[in-house]
Amino acid sequence: MLGSENRNRRRRNIQKVAFGILWATATLNLLALVGFLLFIAVNGISAINWEFLSEMPRNAMTEGGILPTILGTLYLSLGAILVAFPIGVGTAIYLNEFARDGFWVRMIRQGVVNLAGVPSVVYGLFGLAFFVIIMKLGVSIIAGSLTLAAFILPLVIGSAEEALRAVPRNMRLASLALGATRWQTIYRVVLPPALPSMLTGLILGISRAAGETAPIMFTAAVFSTAKLPTSIFDEVMAMPYHIYVLATSGTNIEETRHLQYGTALLLLLIVVVLNLFAILLRNRLQKRYKSST
Amino acid sequence: MSTSSISSFQAAKKPLISSRTMDLLVHLFFLLVSATGVIILGLILVFLVMEGLPIFDKISVTDFLFGSAWYPTYDPPDYGIFPMIVGSASVVLVSTLIAVPLGVGTAFYLAEIASPRMRGILKPVIELIEGLPTVVIGFVGMVVIAPLLQNVFNLDTGLNVFNAGILLALMAVPTIASIAEDAIYSVPKSMKDGALALGATHWETICGVVFPASITGIATAVVLGIARVIGETMVVLMVAGGAAMIPHSLFDPVRPMPANIAAEMGNAAFRSDHYHALFAIGLVLFVTTFLFNLLASYFANKYRRVGEAI
Numbered sequence: 312m313l314g315s316e317n318r319n320r321r322r323r324n325i326q327k328v329a330f331g332i333l334w335a336t337a338t339l340n341l342l343a344l345v346g347f348l349l350f351i352a353v354n355g356i357s358a359i360n361w362e363f364l365s366e367m368p369r370n371a372m373t374e375g376g377i378l379p380t381i382l383g384t385l386y387l388s389l390g391a392i393l394v395a396f397p398i399g400v401g402t403a404i405y406l407n408e409f410a411r412d413g414f415w416v417r418m419i420r421q422g423v424v425n426l427a428g429v430p431s432v433v434y435g436l437f438g439l440a441f442f443v444i445i446m447k448l449g450v451s452i453i454a455g456s457l458t459l460a461a462f463i464l465p466l467v468i469g470s471a472e473e474a475l476r477a478v479p480r481n482m483r484l485a486s487l488a489l490g491a492t493r494w495q496t497i498y499r500v501v502l503p504p505a506l507p508s509m510l511t512g513l514i515l516g517i518s519r520a521a522g523e524t525a526p527i528m529f530t531a532a533v534f535s536t537a538k539l540p541t542s543i544f545d546e547v548m549a550m551p552y553h554i555y556v557l558a559t560s561g562t563n564i565e566e567t568r569h570l571q572y573g574t575a576l577l578l579l580l581i582v583v584v585l586n587l588f589a590i591l592l593r594n595r596l597q598k599r600y601k602s603s604t
Numbered sequence: 605m606s607t608s609s610i611s612s613f614q615a616a617k618k619p620l621i622s623s624r625t626m627d628l629l630v631h632l633f634f635l636l637v638s639a640t641g642v643i644i645l646g647l648i649l650v651f652l653v654m655e656g657l658p659i660f661d662k663i664s665v666t667d668f669l670f671g672s673a674w675y676p677t678y679d680p681p682d683y684g685i686f687p688m689i690v691g692s693a694s695v696v697l698v699s700t701l702i703a704v705p706l707g708v709g710t711a712f713y714l715a716e717i718a719s720p721r722m723r724g725i726l727k728p729v730i731e732l733i734e735g736l737p738t739v740v741i742g743f744v745g746m747v748v749i750a751p752l753l754q755n756v757f758n759l760d761t762g763l764n765v766f767n768a769g770i771l772l773a774l775m776a777v778p779t780i781a782s783i784a785e786d787a788i789y790s791v792p793k794s795m796k797d798g799a800l801a802l803g804a805t806h807w808e809t810i811c812g813v814v815f816p817a818s819i820t821g822i823a824t825a826v827v828l829g830i831a832r833v834i835g836e837t838m839v840v841l842m843v844a845g846g847a848a849m850i851p852h853s854l855f856d857p858v859r860p861m862p863a864n865i866a867a868e869m870g871n872a873a874f875r876s877d878h879y880h881a882l883f884a885i886g887l888v889l890f891v892t893t894f895l896f897n898l899l900a901s902y903f904a905n906k907y908r909r910v911g912e913a914i
């Protein structure tokens with residue numbers, strides 16, 4: 312009797328220790344993220360001021376602002392989402408609304424899964440060979456945007472499909488029963504309630520495109536430009552590439568440290584705020600959807 | 605709403621094309637759009653092969669894969685990528701050893717133990733880590749972890765296998781945690797209840813029932829995490845040290861395959877041997893990650909079948 316009580320106490324203690332370890336592994340994520348953000352924020356905040364945001368770099372990149380990199384990143388990520396969003400939503404509509412399960416659908420799905428797994432630097436090689444050289448776009452905003460669009464396409468497809476799947480089947484059936492065609496049903500019944508949650512995919516896509524470096528290294532980004540870009544066929548500076556070059560191959564790595572921290576903080580801010588916005592939006596929509604059914 | 609749709613149905617009484625044809629056209633349009641992903645994947649493979657294969661006119665596949673010297677600009681040049689393959693393997697191994705316990709532990713905590721409030725905090729945290737720009741992660745590795753390693757272990761350089769392994773682990777944990785959590789979460793409650801009713805503690809239930817039931821899902825998560833790490837470029841470019849040699853310790857610098865492509869493509873003349881060799885490395889990388897993704901799909905299918913059987 313006493314023995315079994317001891318054994319039970321031991322089992323409970325083992326559980327306590329095990330759960331403690333699991334708690335620690337999970338909490339480590341939180342600590343890593345907070346530490347990471349705080350470190351960049353503390354070191355970068357002093358670099359960020361109006362001059363930093365609004366002026367051209369001066370004195371061989373060691374002084375002045377980073378305006379061209381901000382604009383470059385803006386153009387590249389907006390260009391990417393402009394291409395990827397319609398294609399992604401179209402693919403999701405086909406997969407979720409038109410397709411019957413079969414060889415073709417399985418091939419598309421497996422293709423998208425494998426596309427998501429292609430290394431980012433391989434996208435860079437592809438963009439260089441196809442957009443820059445074969446399509447003769449040169450190292451340019453358009454070539455970089457198209458490469459980034461391919462890179463974020465799986466993400467956009469995934470979130471658009473999720474949005475479509477959340478629309479109850481009964482709404483489609485009701486619309487079809489009233490005599491609407493399939494396209495009328497999609498256009499007027501399925502898409503309106505799905506659009507807000509497709510927005511999360513749009514935001515996540517922009518943020519992912521803004522933060523990526525490898526796909527634009529050979530397709531769009533250069534270390535320095537004399538002036539701001541005036542057309543989509545111009546090469547650009549971009550924030551991620553700027554951080555990389557300043558931190559690794561400049562002749563004055565120490566001298567430009569404050570610019571590196573400042574650019575890193577700004578890029579981090581943009582990406583984290585966009586991601587947070589998308590996460591909050593999605594959670595809100597999920598709650599609303601749950602309470603309405 | 606109702607009046608406008610009625611009137612539009614009436615207006616469509618004598619349309620240019622019948623609504624049946626229209627539907628067919630729309631169907632065809634979306635079918636074509638949905639092919640884009642597959643077409644891009646095909647194009648990526650085509651261009652890697654087209655631009656990568658010419659190097660094998662100059663050097664045999666075995667000498668390319670297992671040659672130990674990479675001097676693309678010497679005369680005569682050497683195009684052996686074995687040190688880079690070993691470099692990739694070493695950083696992937698280190699990061700896997702760190703990321704698997706952390707990621708799987710996080711997944712079990714989230715799926716089995718965490719309160720709803722804790723879940724509400726940790727899930728966005730994990731998503732945010734997944735979204736961190738890789739170049740900033742690499743930057744932190746250069747300015748924080750490298751000096752730290754250098755001082756603590758008294759090294760020549762803090763940019764080495766271990767540094768890259770730590771940072772790549774940070775990137776693999778969210779992938780592993782979120783996919784493994786789904787698998788753990790979907791273990792039927794009835795199975796757990798059975799174990800608990802027989803007197804097992806919650807922890808014993810997790811070890812004896814939940815873990816075996818979700819093992820293929822966890823395997824999928826781990827394989828996908830590894831696949832992500834193999835292809836990761838910026839971190840290994842910035843913190844792995846860049847030396848194209850076979851490492852002998854955890855603190856030796858290496859030059860993983862993605863880092864080599866990213867570092868040298870800018871200097872390689874268009875369609876030179878060097879350019880073709882870099883594309884061939886890209887092809888090796890593509891095939892490797894493709895195989896890992898296929899393996900993950902295999903585990904995922906197996907896992908689904910187990911789920912259906914129950």
